[in-house]
Amino acid sequence: MGFRHFYDPVYEPRYLTWLRRKIITPDKKKFSSEKELFDSYNYKADDWNPNLEFGSVTRNVRLLPKVFRPEIDAITWAMNHEENEHSWLNGKLAYKAAMENDSSAFGKLNRSQMFGKAFRALGETMHLMADMTQPAHTRADSHSAYEPIEETVNAKMVRKVMGDAHKKADFKPVSEYEIEEGLAPDQLMAKVAAFTNANFFSNDTIFDYNKWVFPRLKKRPYPAPQLSKLRHEAGIYYTWFESIGWVPLAKETGSMFSKVLNDNDKFGRKNPKFNVMPYFAEKQAQVLIPLAVYNCAELIRAFIPRFSMQTSLRNVSGTTYELQGELIHHAGDDPEWQDIGAIRYNGEGFVKVNNQWLRCEFIDGQLKPTRLELKPGDQVKLTVRNGAVIVSSESVTAR
Numbered sequence: 001m002g003f004r005h006f007y008d009p010v011y012e013p014r015y016l017t018w019l020r021r022k023i024i025t026p027d028k029k030k031f032s033s034e035k036e037l038f039d040s041y042n043y044k045a046d047d048w049n050p051n052l053e054f055g056s057v058t059r060n061v062r063l064l065p066k067v068f069r070p071e072i073d074a075i076t077w078a079m080n081h082e083e084n085e086h087s088w089l090n091g092k093l094a095y096k097a098a099m100e101n102d103s104s105a106f107g108k109l110n111r112s113q114m115f116g117k118a119f120r121a122l123g124e125t126m127h128l129m130a131d132m133t134q135p136a137h138t139r140a141d142s143h144s145a146y147e148p149i150e151e152t153v154n155a156k157m158v159r160k161v162m163g164d165a166h167k168k169a170d171f172k173p174v175s176e177y178e179i180e181e182g183l184a185p186d187q188l189m190a191k192v193a194a195f196t197n198a199n200f201f202s203n204d205t206i207f208d209y210n211k212w213v214f215p216r217l218k219k220r221p222y223p224a225p226q227l228s229k230l231r232h233e234a235g236i237y238y239t240w241f242e243s244i245g246w247v248p249l250a251k252e253t254g255s256m257f258s259k260v261l262n263d264n265d266k267f268g269r270k271n272p273k274f275n276v277m278p279y280f281a282e283k284q285a286q287v288l289i290p291l292a293v294y295n296c297a298e299l300i301r302a303f304i305p306r307f308s309m310q311t312s313l314r315n316v317s318g319t320t321y322e323l324q325g326e327l328i329h330h331a332g333d334d335p336e337w338q339d340i341g342a343i344r345y346n347g348e349g350f351v352k353v354n355n356q357w358l359r360c361e362f363i364d365g366q367l368k369p370t371r372l373e374l375k376p377g378d379q380v381k382l383t384v385r386n387g388a389v390i391v392s393s394e395s396v397t398a399r
Contacts, residue, residue, distance in 0.1 A: 348361060
């Protein structure tokens, strides 16, 4: 289950599990440049013959990694993996079925249960989006023993970091994260993962070409960040974000372990070791938590369909009027719903006559014929409140 919360934007976005294959720190004399080093790591899962790992070079059978290294990265799992009951795709299908009150779509689930399924799927996708702002989850670092940032960031810290910033109309993450309009959810998740990967270390993936420091977990290093390209002050390495200031990424500790047992201010060791420290968490969270909140909000925006309401009044005779209306789902202009199809709402609606509310009913998106007794000047408005949306028409006036 764990690898379903990971995505590697640099090396192997799909075949994460095979990355348990470890590397040996190479001989620096064999590489004349940083590019040459990273070129040596430019291999893919499909190029790998597991027979070699099993100690045999004479077998004729080539075992493809996908046979037993399934695609279970976070983005594949979140979007449409066939084993994920609460995928993004299933969430949209459940939402459509609930809005149409189609109880045949998901077994015996009723409307309320289908809405529950839909919004659980949205929530699980948001969870995985948030994972794309956790460095270990974007750097193939399983952190099974200890992860200082993940263990230190808690609800109290999140509230402190966010305050009321997310309530402002112009709320955005740090300016170094370039916002792109029109990205599909999977593209958005990949973009967030790439930003996190390139700007933060996880505790066991600290690397530097000049210092020849390699990840503690014995896997391929990532091109950025690198210690020698950061600001160094008294053993701590910092990066800069315009709206936050200097953010600590790593500290020279001398510790061979993920958890620092004897923290001190010594630095300049002959064979230095480096760690991400728990007390870096709040400063890093000032970058990463708003990034998660903003992009989770983008998922909500993409998930909720775009509706409008059309209404008209027709005078039948005297003070009797017939109200006509339609709840329109603009699926053709809604990228996330084009392949799912337009929602044709079945269920309850409300007619507001001046300050009085009356119930009405929609069938396949159309208002069931509704007659009203009105006098000239009465204001009539049609509303649907369902599926976490409120869609209202413009007021029409009885003539």
